[in-house]
Amino acid sequence: MGEENSRARHDMPLRRTRSKVYKSIASKKLVSLEFLCEYWNEEPAEPLDCEGNTLLHLLVISNSENALRKLMDDGDVSQAHLTKQNLRGETALHEAARHDPMCNCEECAEKGNLASVPNNLGETALFLAAACGKLDIFKLILKYGNDDCTTQRKDGCTVLHAAIMGEHYCIPHMYTLESVRKGDEEDSDRRWKAEILEKERNPFVNLLLSKVLIPLLEEIDDKKRKKFLAVALAKQLLEEEVDWSRYTYSSPKDQDQNKTPNKVHSNPLMRAIEMGIPELVEEILRYIPGAANSIDKDGRNVFHYAAEHRAGDIYEKLKVSVVNKDRMLSDVDYKGNTILHYATKIMLSSSTNLSIGIANLLTWEVFWFQRIRHDCPPHLFHMRNNDGCTAEDLLLKYYNNKREAVVKEVKEMNQGVMVVAALIATVSFAAVFTIPGGFDQNNGTPLYYKQKDHHYHELNQFFDAVWFTFFASVTSLGTLLTTQLSRFHWEDLYLVLPLRYLIALLTLFLSAGSIALTFHRALILMGYLTLKIFRALLIIFSISGLFYVDPTCYVFSYIVEVLRHSKPYKSVRT
Incomplete structure (x- = not known):
């Protein structure tokens, strides 16, 4: 009983020391480096948390570079300490492979052969570096270790699988480069391909993408480079394929395919x-x-x-x-x-x-x-x-x-367009009886028709615009009405309904443009047209055209696709 009490009193300061060390690392306010070294020498590679992480693990995770370097230099860190694994089976090098600072990884890698140590999932530090896309760390681990990238995880994935699944195509190419350099000097074709892939993007292009042009273009360029590297990698793998x-x-x-x-x-x-x-x-x-x-x-x-x-x-x-x-x-x-x-x-x-x-x-x-x-x-x-x-x-x-949802959606969309078409038709119809200059009260002839000057021709153009507006709006209204009365058979969705919708939108836009032209001609007849009003009309019409392009372009592209692929079946005869 006395020995147990003595051991408990001895363990109490150790638990307090561990708590002090852990809190200082978590708050990124480290205690003195000498204190960390003393603690390490007293309890080397002992877990500090419930996940089994040692002081080495936590220093790497918190990116405490100076403390880690001091511990490696002055502390009693052996090969056995470096290979100490937490509950997930990961060493400090596994954690270093997930983080960017190179010094953390280098400190852990150069002290011992840890590159081939797997965690509980069978992942080595090289595997994690490839999965996270850390190219520099991947090169460093490959330099100190002897992993040939063929070590498999428990599910069968290799290091190259991890890099490709993470879309980090530069890593498989880098490994290919190392293989080419160590290979046959006469294999000039593969060497040339590898050197092409090794080239970096031009610094001037980087400057344009990051400083001069929109930064979004850099993301587009990165995707294009990924696509290029992926296709190039596929070519290299296909060259090695021998048994498809x-x-x-x-x-x-009738046989069990799973047993083939x-x-x-x-x-x-x-x-x-x-x-x-x-x-x-x-x-x-x-x-x-x-x-x-x-x-x-x-x-x-x-x-x-x-x-x-x-x-x-x-x-x-x-x-x-x-x-x-x-x-x-x-x-x-x-x-x-x-x-x-x-x-x-x-x-x-x-x-x-x-x-x-x-x-x-x-x-x-x-x-x-x-x-x-x-x-x-x-x-x-x-x-x-x-x-x-x-x-x-x-x-x-x-x-x-x-079908019910389709019918409801189409009819609700048509109702709004029909209101606009009916409104334009009403305005154009009323414009016929309210022409500029008025009518002769005796015979009902427009007054401008009696003047054989420019007003006569302007009035004719005004009437042409009015009649075209009325015709286009009524055509749009009639097309939309036939859509409202459609049976909505599944075959109608193929061409009939999209074509009707395209005709309705096209004639509606033409009627809107024609009514703007009618207003323009009326201002000319009345002598009110100025450059400022003309510019305003032009801007309004341009904005309306942009709003029109959005729904129409989608339907128009669909109609084009239908016409492209509307050829009936024709068997190839020899």
């Missing part, structure tokens, strides 16, 4: 289609043309993937690159689904931009279905899958659930 069969299934559908040997790898081509990366698809097909014949365990080919994920650019590339496209477009997967069934899968998720409206979204979905339908043999439209549904059945099922 490990990415595709080829056994009959060497088919556990995700197909890069299908993954690129899912992610919507046409550049990567193009490079894969250029290096390995036969990859286009890949199928997954459900019997889906690349056209099925492109149809399901609405990859329009990739779909067009596949039609040009694939030799047997007619056969692949007619393929049926193991569940009886054709490419048309996949084209009806509505890709609405939590990340979908619903600000453009459900009607616009469904319009593009119907367009995509019709686009795929025009490329397919006619008999696919009537084929049923294993659930007994045709592609049209699936599309109707979803559309009927959303």
Whole structure:
């Protein structure tokens, strides 16, 4: 009992000392460096918190560079202390790899071989540096360690996987450069490619992007550089690819595809289609043309993937690159689904931009279905899958659930436009009976018609503008009225309703411009037109045109796409 009390009295000062050290690090108001060294020599590598972090861990996390350097120089820090791991299995070098200061990492790396020590997830310090995109720290750890970047995490990811998933493409290229420098001197082609990738951006371009031009352009330039590096990295990896069969299934559908040997790898081509990366698809097909014949365990080919994920650019590339496209477009997967069934899968998720409206979204979905339908043999439209549904059945099922929302949205939008069109038509109709100069009370002839001078011609132009305004506004009003009375069948969303909406907006804009011209002619007849008024009219009309472009451009681009892809199916005959 006496020994326990003595031990408790001895432990009390130690706990207070640990608390004092921890609070000073947390508040970034460190106690004296000598005190830290004395504490370390008394309790080396002892945990200071419930996560098992030692003094080394906490100094690295808090970026206390001077204290860490002092501890490394004057403290009794051994190899065993450096390899001390917290509850997550991480050493101080793991924490240093997550932070920017190079000195922290260098102090930990040069004292011992820690680069190959994994944490509980199997991640080394080199892995964390690559995942965080710390290129300088990555180089430093690679210099002191012997990790060859092929060490796998528990889920199978290597260091290069971590860098690529974090979009830090400079790290894989840097590692490739080191490999090239150590490799064959005669491999000039690969050396030349590596040197191109190693070049930094011109300092003058950096100055323009950061100082002279809008800083947003720098972000755009960085994305372009990332894209360039990603494609270049893909080319290097494709040059090393020797066996594409490990990415595709080829056994009959009655066998268990999950037991097919060497088919556990995700197909890069299908993954690129899912992610919507046409550049990567193009490079894969250029290096390995036969990859286009890949199928997954459900019997889906690349056209099925492109149809399901609405990859329009990739779909067009596949039609040009694939030799047997007619056969692949007619393929049926193991569940009886054709490419048309996949084209009806509505890709609405939590990340979908619903600000453009459900009607616009469904319009593009119907367009995509019709686009795929025009490329397919006619008999696919009537084929049923294993659930007994045709592609049209699936599309109707979803559309009927959303039809009420579509009708409500379109009619509410039309009502506002109809009010404007009716107002312009009313004003133009009234303008006919309130012309400048008035009428002759005896025969009702406009007074300016009796004067065979410039007023006669100006009045004719005034009437032309009024009649054109009335005709355009009535046309817009009538088109909108036919939309209000539409049946809203799903096929109407493909061309009829968008075309009516485009005509209504176009004629409404023309009527608005014509009524401005009418006002301009009236001012000329009355002699009130000045340069200031003319400029004001021009500014108002220009602003109105900008507001008009926003809704019209979207519909116009849709109509252009419909016309581009409206060709019926034509089989390739040999």
